[in-house]
Amino acid sequence: MSFAIGQRWISESESSLGLGIITALDLRKVTISFPATEEVRIYAIENAPLARVRFQQGDKICHKTGWQGEVKEIMEQKSLLFYLVENVQLGEQIPVCETELAHHISFSKPQERLFSAQIDRSDHFALRYQALKHQQAQFQSPLRGLRGTRAGLIPHQLHIAKEVGQRVAPRVLLADEVGLGKTIEAGMILQQQIFSEKVQRAVIIVPESLQHQWLVEMLRRFNLHFALFDEERCSDFDSQNESAVEIQKINPFDTENFILCSLDWLISKPNRANQLHQCDFDLLIVDEAHHLQWSPQQASPEYAFIKSLAHKIPAVLLLTATPEQLGMESHFARLHLLDPDRFYDYAAFIEEQKHYRPVANAVQTLLTDKWLNNDEQNQLTELLSEQNIEPMLKAINSDAYQEQRDLARQELIDNLLDRHGTSRILFRNTRQGVKGFPRRTYHQINLNLPDQYQNAAKVLNMFGDHQPMDLFYPEKMFQKVNQDASWWDFDPRVEWLITFLRNHTDEKVLVICHQATTAIQLEQALREKEGIRSAVFHEKMTIVERDRASAYFAQQENGAQILLTSSIGSEGRNFQFACHLVLFNLPDNVDLLEQCIGRLDRIGQRRDIEIHVPCFTNTPQILLARWYHEGLNAFEETCPMGATLFAKLGNELQQFLQNATALCESKQQDFKAFIERTAKDRLMLKTELEQGRDRLLELNSNGGEQAQQLAEKISVEDGNDELINFTLNLFDIIGVEQEDLGEKSIVIHPTGTMLVPDFPGLKEEGITLTFDRQLALAREELEFFTWDHPMIRNGIDLITSGDIGKSAVALLTNNNLPAGTVLLELIFVVETQAPHGLHLTRFLPPTPVRLLLDAKGNNLAEQVSFAKLQRQLKPIGKNMANKVVKMLRPSIEQLLLKAEGQAKSSAQQVILQAQALADQQLNAEINRLIALRALNKNIRQTEIDTLENQLSLSLQQITQATWRLDSLRLIISNKE
Ligand SMILES: Nc1ncnc2c1ncn2[C@@H]1O[C@H](COP(=O)(O)OP(=O)(O)OP(=O)(O)O)[C@@H](O)[C@H]1O
Structure with missing residues (x-):
């Protein structure tokens, strides 16, 4: 030296x-x-x-x-x-x-590190390359954002989540029937949008009663940390703002990226609504969206507020199990706020609803794998008249590969669904479509109306204050006469309930009352009279109190036998561990009835559901119960046509209900005939819906065979060896302590000798994890590890963005090679630095390109795979490695120069492929808008221009993608 x-x-x-x-x-x-x-x-x-x-x-x-x-x-x-x-x-x-x-x-460049003796172990280099490969695969995986959810693999949910989650700025109405998993669908959509960097900030707006449930679900199922915003939290900022000069004032909603808050609160505090409105978000979720009422005369404040947000926020998910609950106009208005171009006119929308059958038939035909006859082709051409479908028809009726024919068929189906009906924007799965749900059995308990109630009605009548519908809620009517009177002392429903509970001591029973007051008074009566373990749950309680009550009810040992709740208070809650439902008051709307039954009839319900309705004879209640049961069959089956039938028959029904006490023999006959007519109408409508609109919705919403395959693919990937090996190797190399607990779970702890001071997500006290979905579902305390888990993603980041494994030297023991043969393995990464808004990682994620150069600079990467080479390599001591590097430095530098040229041509290929992908996908979006414009003149040229602009910018940015040497490994051969 x-x-x-x-x-x-x-x-x-x-x-x-x-x-x-x-x-x-x-x-x-x-x-x-x-x-x-x-x-x-x-x-x-x-x-x-x-x-x-x-x-x-x-x-x-x-x-x-x-x-x-x-x-x-x-x-x-x-x-x-x-x-x-x-x-x-x-x-x-x-x-x-x-x-x-x-x-x-x-030194950050790999060659600098190599020449300055900062040489890593060869297995670190291997881990780095694998991390890069996995990172690239994760960006491109169609399962990303779907497989990491702590949830069972339910095809219809996965289908919706994938279909919507991959869109840019999706705007949809998730309207599966009650309890089919809309929350999970919304979470998976959000997760995919976050992973693909389309969403950085999201706000979820829900009824107050569901805030905590959403908070917990987002964390437990998706590892997403939302911040709950309420008045208390926001007022903390007010005091800070009082002393701040104008320019520094803080908008509380700017302080977090993932915010959860209640619609009721925002509506009651216009200044908060205003503050929220001033912030920028990428995605908005609104649960129980049927509360957004609208009519041509008046939009509700809730509707108006959400509309103003939806106007600003690019991606919007509205959730409701009962989209038509407040009438078709409100339903249309919600669709309009999601896609004003597609849903531009109420009359046109209603007209369109009538023509679903031919579209459904055409889709049905396409779903069968057969040649299309002339009539069928003509019909398709007519339905898609604004587009040239000739090439697709030709492909279907040809001997082309099955795959090509399927593609053409699928494209036509997509176009049909897109141009007709609510298609891309509305998803609705039904129990009937999803299958596997338990039976529901209706039990009507007929009771005599006690004298006290009859007298109260008479007294109110005398004062002109009696409404016939008061008898729906007689306990409330009774207290109108005397506020302190204890109706529970004589009401036979109470006696019946007590006997029922005594006969079913091992069963959990959910009792739904119309009003919070009834639930409170009934709970007190049951406790005092019989010492029954009960909990109460209503909208006047604080969230903490409500959550405590539902936890007490859920508790198996020493929990409450019965939960008494108001109907609005229990909306959206999960009580599928109970199978008995008592409707203390009958809901006055069939969609509300479905919401109530849906508390128990949800995914996860393992037993048949028993619905008990105590009714007073000769009251409107019993008539309505009969109409629901005998006319609509709404207790034992969901009734999607309920709102339509109510619109048609509601007035007539009211006539009967208002005169319920005076139904003479002939009127009884009339009522019977009315029920029969209802039942007939229902069946007709049901058939029509099954063949028309609902069939179309179902085709679009459950994903069919492809959804099943998707679930299977995830199931195959679950706990796959590659993930397990990578994870364990990662922990090993970083220096995380691992202990196998058997039963498919391990516990890990940080150590003082880790390569990094801190492994993000790894708590001081350690964590227990599993790769097994079923175990993760059964044991919530375990972390569920998939490629999507934050610790895996952070671990990959830790490796790829740090210096670990950037330069290494290894020994290749191979008797077929002359000793001292030199190979240089180089990993280049092709990447783009485009602005986030273009979401270019969907086309070009950071992509590793591997070269394996021999001493002459020939690239052997194709012939010698990474894995094959890796198996033959042995570690080499650091001193020896340094000596070898020093000795070979001139030839390494020569090889580096040669590698530059080869990397360039490989990188250019990667870039070309990315361009082709961007071109194809973005052009498809543009063509869709152009085709839609032929139907709907409201689609503006500027929208198409924006997309075209995005396409040319994306292509331009991809062209400017760069590549850099990420890591290298010098390999020297010797003989055994
Ligand atoms: N894939 C799944 N794996 C496990 N549990 C699930 C799954 N999907 C839904 N569930 C359970 O089913 C119940 C209903 O799910 P969720 O609350 O998402 O439905 P929903 O459609 O939003 O209901 P609602 O109409 O009442 O708002 C919940 O208890 C949820 O935990």
């Missing part, structure tokens, strides 16, 4: 000492000082563990006064290096002697 005073070297064994400077020299010893760490070392010249630091043209270096610049030229004078460095700030090129370099130094 040849040293000179002033030269800069670094320690091969202690790179953290910084950049050293030779301060003294004699014939045998060299003294080196490390100013950054104030250390001095003296070594024998012969074997000093030091590496010379020599920057190359184009390297960035740092002057000791702090400025940085790029090396333009290198000169050597009297054994010292001088660099000509471009200082961008000063706009000059300045000569810098190596003695003037900053004392702290970190």
